[in-house]
Amino acid sequence: MTQPAELIREAMAAAAKGEFHIAKSKLEQSLAIYRRAKDTLGEALCLTQLGNVFVSRGDLTRACNHYQRALKLYRALHDQSGEAKCLGGLGVVDQERGRYVEARTCHRNAHELYSSLNDRRGMANQIGNLANIARIVGDFDEAVEKYQQALNLHSELNDSQGMARDLGNLADVFRLLGDMPRARDCQVRAIEIDRINQHSHLLSSDLGTLGLIAENEDHLEEAQSWYSEALDLFRMTGDKIGEIRTLTNLGNVARKRFEFDQAQGYYQAAVELSHSIKHTRGEVLALAGLGLVYQQRDPTHSLPYQHLAIRLAKQLGDSEINWRVLGGRGDTHRLLGKFSAAYRDYIKAIQQIEIVRSGLRAEPQRIGFVSAERQAPYMMIIKLLTHTQFYHAREAWEMCERARSRAFLDLLLIRTSTDRIKPSAQRVLQKSGTAMGFRGVRRCLASESS
Numbered sequence: 001m002t003q004p005a006e007l008i009r010e011a012m013a014a015a016a017k018g019e020f021h022i023a024k025s026k027l028e029q030s031l032a033i034y035r036r037a038k039d040t041l042g043e044a045l046c047l048t049q050l051g052n053v054f055v056s057r058g059d060l061t062r063a064c065n066h067y068q069r070a071l072k073l074y075r076a077l078h079d080q081s082g083e084a085k086c087l088g089g090l091g092v093v094d095q096e097r098g099r100y101v102e103a104r105t106c107h108r109n110a111h112e113l114y115s116s117l118n119d120r121r122g123m124a125n126q127i128g129n130l131a132n133i134a135r136i137v138g139d140f141d142e143a144v145e146k147y148q149q150a151l152n153l154h155s156e157l158n159d160s161q162g163m164a165r166d167l168g169n170l171a172d173v174f175r176l177l178g179d180m181p182r183a184r185d186c187q188v189r190a191i192e193i194d195r196i197n198q199h200s201h202l203l204s205s206d207l208g209t210l211g212l213i214a215e216n217e218d219h220l221e222e223a224q225s226w227y228s229e230a231l232d233l234f235r236m237t238g239d240k241i242g243e244i245r246t247l248t249n250l251g252n253v254a255r256k257r258f259e260f261d262q263a264q265g266y267y268q269a270a271v272e273l274s275h276s277i278k279h280t281r282g283e284v285l286a287l288a289g290l291g292l293v294y295q296q297r298d299p300t301h302s303l304p305y306q307h308l309a310i311r312l313a314k315q316l317g318d319s320e321i322n323w324r325v326l327g328g329r330g331d332t333h334r335l336l337g338k339f340s341a342a343y344r345d346y347i348k349a350i351q352q353i354e355i356v357r358s359g360l361r362a363e364p365q366r367i368g369f370v371s372a373e374r375q376a377p378y379m380m381i382i383k384l385l386t387h388t389q390f391y392h393a394r395e396a397w398e399m400c401e402r403a404r405s406r407a408f409l410d411l412l413l414i415r416t417s418t419d420r421i422k423p424s425a426q427r428v429l430q431k432s433g434t435a436m437g438f439r440g441v442r443r444c445l446a447s448e449s450s
Contacts, residue, residue: 004030004042008049015053015201020238024053044073044082051089055096056201058240058277064093081122084113088126095133096241098280098316104133124153124162128169135173138319138355143173161202164193168206175213176320183213204233208246215253224253244270244282251289255296264293281321284312288325291332299335306332323352327377339384346384349377 011026027050034042047070054063067089074082091106107129114122131146147170154162167190174183187210194203211226227250234242251266270286273279291305306329313322330345353374 002029004033004039004046007033008045011049011053015049015056019200020053020056024050027053040073041077041079041082044070044077044079047073048082048085048089051086055089055092057238058242058244058273058279060093060096060278064090067093080113081117081119084110084117084119084122084126087113088122088129091126091129095129095136096279096281098318100133100137100317104130107133120153121157121159121162124150124157124159127153128162128166131169135169135176136318136320140173140177144170147173160193160197161199164190164197164199164202164206167193168202168209171206171213172209175209175216178216180213180217184210187213200233201237201239204230204237204239204242207233208242208249211249215249215256220253220257224250227253240273240277241279241282244274244279244286247273248282248286248289251286251293255289255293258296260293260296264290267293280312281316281318284309284316284321284325287312288321288328291325292328295328295332295335299332302332303329319352319355323349323374323377326352327380330377330380334380334384343381343384346377346381350381353377 007026007030011023011030014020014022014026027046031043031046031050034046047066051063051066051070054060054066067086071083071086071090074080074086087106087110091103091110094100094103094106107126111123111126111130114120114126127146128150131143131150134140134146135143147166151163151166151170154166167186171183171186171190174180174186187206190206191203191210193199194206207226207230211223211230214220214226215223227246231243231246231250234246247266247270251263251270254260254263254266267286267289271283271290274282274286287305287309291302291309294302294305306325309325310322310329313325316322326345326349330342330349333339333342333345
């Protein structure tokens with residue numbers, strides 16, 4: 001009979017290739033053997049590894065249950081390494097459910113345990129997990145810093161999986177910041193590592209990110225090709241969360257190509273799969289996509305999807321998602337002639353964009369953050385204020401000045417060195433109603449230097 005330790009090694013090798021169904025089967029066999037032998041440590045190890053498999057397959061409820069059962073066993077054994085593994089796993093579950101505060105707490109506690117044990121691989125993995133949360137909530141400076149720390153540690157350890165994962169995550173942050181050359185460079189390096197080392201489960205995610213980069217560059221045919229290849233791999237490995245993400249991305253490409261029937265099919269499949277595994281983030285993005293499809297066909301049918309997406313998005317506390325769904329609903333209200341409602345949604349979208357930007361500390365990232373896509377809510381408000389019955393010329397001018405002055409104000413905050421000047425610039429940035437613009441900044445500076 002195969003020994004349980006050998007079964008676990010085979011299971012981990014299968015999981016590394018993305019063969020999660022094989023990994024699950026071997027771990028369950030090993031778990032049964034350990035339980036018959038009343039080997040508590042072996043049982044805890046199998047439960048932890050099964051939790052990892054269920055996370056990869058998108059079954060968050062079963063993953064959580066397995067991690068919690070393993071955590072109790074490890075604590076009874078005073079096994080800090082096992083405890084750290086379970087806390088890290090529970091952090092991933094909370095992150096996927098949109099519970100970012102709880103996720104951050106789990107990962108920080110896990111990192112402290114790994115640090116006390118001088119487990120550098122465990123430390124690197126938790127740093128990467130903390131970077132994931134920073135990226136999701138829009139703290140891109142912290143995300144880049146932590147991904148780079150994790151990459152350095154994984155490189156020192158010659159951990160190819162960790163290196164590929166960190167590079168892929170860095171690529172996604174650079175993509176969100178609009179730095180496509182650096183994004184593509186990181187992603188190509190990650191894919192090379194994946195192919196050399198046969199990391200099928202990482203390769204699928206990295207191909208998907210390469211598709212996002214191509215889509216951001218308006219290379220829709222290239223994006224569709226990468227997404228299709230990624231979808232096949234996700235389905236082959238049973239990765240439900242990856243499948244949801246890729247279905248939504250394919251829906252986005254089809255919608256941009258005006259293939260609305262195809263787009264609707266992709267989004268609907270993503271909504272149903274997300275709902276079945278209680279994956280809120282995936283459901284929000286797919287619902288928002290459905291809303292945009294109906295917006296092109298019949299805007300009156302778009303609002304129910306967008307209302308639901310916004311309600312679910314509030315649970316996530318994700319500014320990057322919130323501004324997109326609010327801006328989408330603003331567009332629908334505008335098309336329906338509901339200009340006051342559109343104005344309110346655009347203002348809320350801008351507030352979410354500026355929440356993300358206010359957290360950026362690196363000068364190039366703050367200046368380049370407002371891409372053409374993120375400027376859309378500003379421009380839509382200006383249109384509303386100048387080209388509709390909702391006419392307000394003064395407010396339109398102030399919003400235009402607000403949008404144009406962002407880079408100047410950001411530079412002012414970063415480059416001014418005295419404490420007397422910084423508060424004045426800060427007060428300008430904090431004006432939420434009307435923008436003071438360049439004249440207001442000059443007045444503040446003049447008054448404080450006199």
